[in-house]
Amino acid sequence: MKKIIFIAALFCFQILNTKAQQSFKPADLSVMWQLLGNDHLGKAQFLASFTLFNKGKTEIDLKDFKLYFSYPRVINSVISSNAKFENLSGEFCRIVFDGNAKSLKSGEKVIVEYIANGKSKNYTDAPSGLYIVFNKQPDQGYPIVNFERDYLLDKEVAQLKLAPAKVYEENKQIADLPMENLVPILPSPNEYKAKTGNFILYKNTTLNFASEFESEANLFNEELSKLLGVKLTSSKAENSIILKKIEGLVDEAYELSVKENRIVISSSSKNGAFYAIQSLKMMMPPNSWAKKQVEIQIPCAEVKDAPRFGYRSFMLDVARNFQTKEQILKVLDLLALYKINTLHFHLNDDEGWRLEIPGLPELTTVGATRAHTLNDQNYLHPSYGSGALPNTFPGSGFYSKADFIEILKYAKARHIKVIPELETPGHARAAIKAMDARYEKYKNTDLISAKQYLLRDTLDQSVYKSVQGFKDNVMNIAMPSTYTFIEKVVDEVREMYILADAPLQTIHIGGDEVPEGVWQKSPAIATFMQKENIKNYNDLWYEHLSKVNEILKKKNLYLSGWEEVAMRKTSLDGTTKYLANPDFTTQNFHAYVWNNVWGWGQEDLAYRLANAGYKVVLSAVTNFYFDLAYEQDADEPGLYWGSFVDVDKPFYFIPLDYYKSAKEDVQGKPVDQKIFEHKERLTDYGASNIVGIQCQIWSEKISGAEQLEYMLLPKLLGFAERAWAKNPNWAIEKDSKIANVNYLKDWTWFVNVLGKREFTRLNHYASGFNYRIPTVGVNIEEGKVHANVQFPGLIIKYTQNGSEPTLKSKTYTSPITQGGSIKFKAFNSVGRGGRTISIH
Structure with a gap:
């Protein structure tokens, strides 16, 4: 009894002591961030400020606390004293x-002004995840619940807002096509011949299939049962769907015949049968998923189809910010529908480790949790706005072994291969800190176990800084324990694939962005270099690749990585140059090449590596980085360092001649074609090494499922078209005028299909997706306000009294007489709207 009283008294004392230590309530502190101006003092820098305001009744002593936050910019100086x-x-x-x-x-308030490098262009640039830590409570963070961000100067807002007239001009060439004239399958098939009549799918329709296609038929039947309320049975009734095995078609190819009394799917492979079913689903009315249907009409047609690229991939980063298992399953449904056959799963990085590894619990107890800390012993410090509190989504989270096996099974059933990415040796801070925690746990009782998986040399004094600003994020590649760790993780991951009966052919090892200066003051590295007679620090990189490659080869896996795994660093006239590394051209390395930023000098890198013999996956930042903002506007979320990426960028990308499809530079201005004059072009041999294309979403600024879907859709549909559909005639046409006419024809079909079919489907498919609805294009001509939208089928609403447009507002049908404040907004068929455009 005395013990209970003592504990209760101690608890009350701690509460009172905490209150005594806090001189004010954290909720009383309000913070505003403001951009005060780009090009400050005529330089490549901007001026911004924090304003701290006391909205409570208790005095706030600024010396009592520190203000913590996430911020990606380099601050040069603080002007305020x-x-x-x-x-x-x-x-x-x-x-x-x-x-x-x-x-x-x-x-009262205080303003802290500062100068930072570069420009600040949208709200994504603002600080995030603000919290305070009282000096007397150094381990406890208190979130700032009253935080605002704003652009202070009207002229700055004007400079950073998208010009609606530019959007209007881009949309003006798009024709509104009748829905019945649209080929209903996306990606577009190689051959589609419309026929008269319809097949009526209803509860008495039968489903018959060759034994080889049982799993594909059963999965389709499960979906049909949700649409019709019953599963189809197998019989020889007239109204039937038949999955037939034939010989002679390439993998993933299919033939689809829809007649009034029968649908026949023919394929030589399970993959082909599955993709034929996806096309058949595309031919259903797009609102079929909105509710249970009595019958579904499918137009009669003859379809022959096969993919252009065998590798069609989407990379999702869940390390920076996490996505739940349920969201991953939903994304897999989306990928399958649009015939994307690979999920490249970015599972670890500096800011998080997201997969349970049996035997290494610290990887998730420490590496999967972010919270306030200055030593990273129990969890990682905050990043990307994750804030002070532990176990808070999306900064914290991981997939258990059971979760991952479920994901693998779900993907396999939908004919999607999952490629795990395990970053080495750079981008490894989460793993390094987790294994440090393991070392601390065992060092006083079992030093051998403590060092077994250690990833850094404890005596290393090397000084470096990664692109993302880390000084401790690279594994030490001289230590045997590093390779013990890599092999342990690979073995455990392989075991999960075996238990899921899922295919695993490669592991993506990352391999990118190892900074200058790393390892140069490591005793372990010095000893290793002496033993192996290695003279140059750069050559350590190739030793690491060789060792990891041997680990993977022993397990019948090939090595994949970002472009650096295929490059050799050298110098010419004192300047650093990167060449295709001849050491690994025969090792089946797959290099994922992202760096083609127009004007940066590496525009031909993918082609150089392919020409040299490397298997290349085109992952171009200019067209396939979907975390980049759709357009240059202060209110549009997303990064913009490599380009602005709207749905047209992946759609018009020409994989085997992408110089030809280079239109806009980093600033959204026309590309200077002179930059390609001395660039290496893709040879026929090089083209044989382009194994496929991949789009990416990095999650630094993705705060949850809705934002993921917003950045992904509809961009993914442009990518799907380019990955599957045959090379379009405008891509090979040498006459630019003819090419432009042909391109506009295809682009018009595509945006009409999205606006009139796919958006309706995506409102309900897999419980619905938060795709982006574009801003309205607006132009003023002779006192009349003209408006249009990127996707025919969306509805434009407007107001003339300054109020926000709603579904009840006027519908735009013809030009409006200019006068006062006019606001426009586009809406989809279920009443969700895009961003508002204001005209004064």
Whole structure:
């Protein structure tokens, strides 16, 4: 009894002591971030500020706490006195007030101005995840619940807002096509011949299939049961769907015949049968998934189809910010529908490790959790706005072994291969800190176990900084324990694939962005270099690749990685150059090449590596990085360092001659074609090494499922078309005028299909997706306001009294007389709207 009383008393004391230590309530502190101006003092820098405001009744002593936040920008100087900015690691930052900082009485504020590199163009650039830590409670963070971000100057807003007239001009050439004239299958099939009549799918329709296609037929039947309320049975009734095995078609190819009394799917492979079913689903009315149907009419047609690329992939980063298992399953449904056959799963990075590995629990207890910490012993420090509190989505989270096996089974049933990415040796901070925690746990009781999986040399004094600002994120490749760790993870991952009966042919090892200076003051590296007679620090990289390659080859796996795995660093006239590394051209390395940014000098890198013999996956940042903003606008989320990427960018990409499809540079301006004059072109041999194409979403600024879907859709549909459909005639046409006419014809079909069919389907398919609805294009001509939208089928609503447009507002059908404030917004068929455009 005394013990219970003592514990209760101690608890009350701690509460009272905490209150005594806090001089004010954190909720009383309000913070606003403001952009004050780009091109500050005529330089490539911007001026911005934090305003701290006391909205409570208790005085706030600025010396009592530190303000922490995530911020990706490099701050050069703090103009305000009595405040200091500190970058702690990556984008983990804080502001500290010195002893001369004044206290804020109720209603008072203090402004901290600073100068940072580059430009700030949209709200994605703003600081995030703000919290304070009281000096007397250094281990406890308190979120700032009152945080706003704004652009202070009207002229700055005008410069950073999208010009609606530009959007209008881009949309003006798009014709509104009758729905019955649209080929209803996306990606577009090689051959589609419309016939008269319809097949009526209803509860008495029968489903018959060759034994080889049983799993595909059963999966289709499960979906039909949700649409019709019953599963189809097998019999020889007239109204039937038949899956037939034939010989002679390439893998994934199919033939689909829809007649009034019978649908016949013919394929030589299970893959082909599956994709024929996806095409058949496309031919159903797009609102078929909205509710249970009595009958579904499918237009009669003859279809012959096969993919252009055998590798059609989407990479999803869940390391920076996490996505739930349920969301991954939903994404797999989406990929399958549009015939994308690979999920490249980015499972670990500096900011998170997302997969349970039996025997290494620290990878998830430490590496999958972000919260306030200055030592990373129990979890990782905040990143990307994850804030102070542990176990908070999306900063924290991981997939258990059972979760991952479920994902693999789900993917396999939908003919999707999952390629796991396990970053080495760079981008490995989460793994390094997790294995440090393991070392600390065992070092005093079992030093052998403590060192078994250690990923860093504890005596290393090397100084480096990664592209993302980390100083401790690279594995030490001289230590045997590094390879013990890699092999342990590979073995456990392989075991999960075996248990899921899922295919595993490769592991993507990352291999990118190892910074200068790494390893140069490591005793373990020095000893290793002496033993192996290695003279150059750059050559350590190739030793690492060789060792990891041997680990994978022993397990019948080939090595995949970002472009650096295929490159050799050298110098010419004192300048660093990267060449195709001849060491590994015969090792079946698959290089995923992202760096083609127009004007950066590496536009031909993918072609150089393919011509040299490497298997190349085109992953071009200019067209396939879907985390980049759709357009240049202060209100449009997303990054923009490599390009702006709307749905047209992946659609008009020409994989085997992408110089020809280079239209806009990083700033959204026309590309100077002179940059390609001396670039290497793709040879016929090189073209044989282009194994496929991949789109990517990096998740630094993805805060949940809705934002993931917003950035992914409809961009993914443009990618799907380019990955599957045959090479379009406008891609090979040498006459630019003819090519442009042909392109506009295809583009018009595509946007009409999206606006009139696919958006309706995506409103309900797999419980519905939060695809982006574009902004309305607006132009003023002779006192009349003209409006249009990128996707015919969307509805334009407007108001003329300054109020926000709703479904009840006027529908735009013809030009409006200019006058006062006019607001426009596009809506889809279920009443969800895009961003509002205002005209004054």
